[in-house]
Amino acid sequence: MTAAAATSGRRSRRALGAGLWPVLPAVIFLLLFFLLPLAENGLQSLYVPDAAGKPVFSLDYYMRLFTDSYYLGVLGRTIWVSLLATIICILIGYPVAFFMVRHAGRWNGVMIFLLVAPLLTSIIMRTFGWNVILARNGVLNSTLLSLGLIERPLRLLQDPSAVIIGLVHVLVPFMVISIAAVLKGIDTRLEEAAELLGASRWRTFREITLPLSLDGIATGAIVVFMLANGSFLTMLLLGGGSVVTLPLLIYQQFLLVQNLGFAAAMGNVLLVLAVISLFLQLRLIRRDGGAS
């Protein structure tokens, strides 16, 4: 009995060991190009050059980030812009997902393709596309002008609204797909049951469909929030410096000021934001009733 257990244990251990070999290259790759730089990044952010230029252990970079009003403002703006983009993505994405799941029928595949297609083009292309549309003499302004709706061209580029538009455009598919995946799993008989019990269409949505699709909204929100937090090109090309967020600041510190330590500290703050988001995702999603 014990001998048998021991051999089977040895066998399974050996099987596990054998199974690990194929993933070894990936592990080494991650170790060399992800974990080591991450650790290096962490260390760098903790050593500040003193007057003589000699690095000394210090929390100075972080102190500056969290006390200096300028940096606090950037941090706040980063979160605020991401949050706003997330909320707009929910408002736009939910109806689209709902339509896809409940009414699109055989057009569902087409809709998914249309949703994903923008993601297949490069972000530079998409951003320049928005440039063409939103520019001072761009498509939108000339249309509005010719319709007589405005007298002077609107300043849309180099403006926070352009950043939000660009972010939402890129990120809304993630929201739609997250919500649609969960909506698809909701048994429509639950809604029928609610209606038969006297709930109006709207009440049924509020009491049954919406609560049951919260998981999808939360997943989508966290994905969108994290991606928006880290987005750089949209901020740079559409915001043109009007919206300075952490990624832009990192870019500045890293390439222009060449203060690698400070850039590393900001990178770590961004990383912590992402980790908090992931933690929330794990904790919030799939609570009670998720099982059935």
Next chain:
Amino acid sequence: MTQTTPKAQPAVTSDVPGLRLREVRKSFGSVAALQPTSFDVPAGTLCSLLGPSGCGKTTTLRIVAGFELPDAGQVLIRGEDRTYDPPQRRKLGMVFQNYSLFPHMTVAQNVAFGLRMARVNRAETEARTRRMLDIVHLPQHADRYPHQLSGGQQQRVALARSLVTEPSMLLLDEPLGALDKNLREQMQFEIRQLQREIGITTLLVTHDQEEALTMSDMIVVMDRGRILQAGSPAEVYEHPRNRFVSEFLGTSNIIDCTVMGAERGGLRLRLPGDEGSSGFFVADAPARPVGSTALVAIRPEHLRIVPAMEAGPSEPRATVSGHVFRGATHVFQLKRPGLDRPLMAYRQITGPVGETALAIGAEIGLSWLPGTARLLEDEPMREDAA
């Protein structure tokens, strides 16, 4: 049942049916799901819609619930035309096949849902919810979530949820399909008892003939969007009108017999391969031409078999070709020249097991009580490929 006085239900008057369908018809695209269908369910009784999948029973139920609108016809619930009312306004209770409990609500919240929608005040809602949970024996599970309950408990919650609003009718959509056999039998009795106590008109959709037979006051057998026969369980079982009903409810031996002649308002028939015998008599059958074929159904439990030497000289003979012991009964398969399918015969076991088994290959004499052989309406037809 004491502190709350629910609205007095309209007195159950026998002349207004609890449910009446008048020429209700429904097609999906070019597929006719339901041919014009009419039937009445007397108030306070339980009626089963029985048939294989795709027979139109679920479509009928969904039309009564208001989830589908009929192409034509009328749905009257307690005498009121509800054909085009939305589900919210029909005041119906329904138990779904998979119970459809709201997974994000506790048992108590599930049960209270209908009351909350009806804006019943909180104290009364709580009292009625608690009372309903008592009735279904789940008072201690009020704060659990559906996924923490067993299938039978979920079933009870669904029942409580559908009855707490005191609906004018109860709809049951294959309510026991997901339960195992023992629990199913127990729930059949429980649901039936509760239904009788409350006196609520109930429409049950099922493909399980046993469920229909044990639970119903009335069975409506459906196939391909049509009603084949409607009547009490005993009536439908004992007097199946045609081959489909006879085979769908229980097991039947269906035999192509030859008409020998009409007598005393019935027919004298002959088994195939039984030329020269005096045949047997089927009462209450309209005359048919001599020599034509007639389909006769005999239930296996009605066939009596005895060893050939004990049998009367006029009894038709057959050979035992198979035997299965099924606990309470012996099941015999019998072969007879002229029959393309073997006959089935059950023999109740009354004494010690093993005593009465007839050996395979033994010759036996067949007989049945007059009145247990039924003439079917079908013209004899060749075995369908389906």
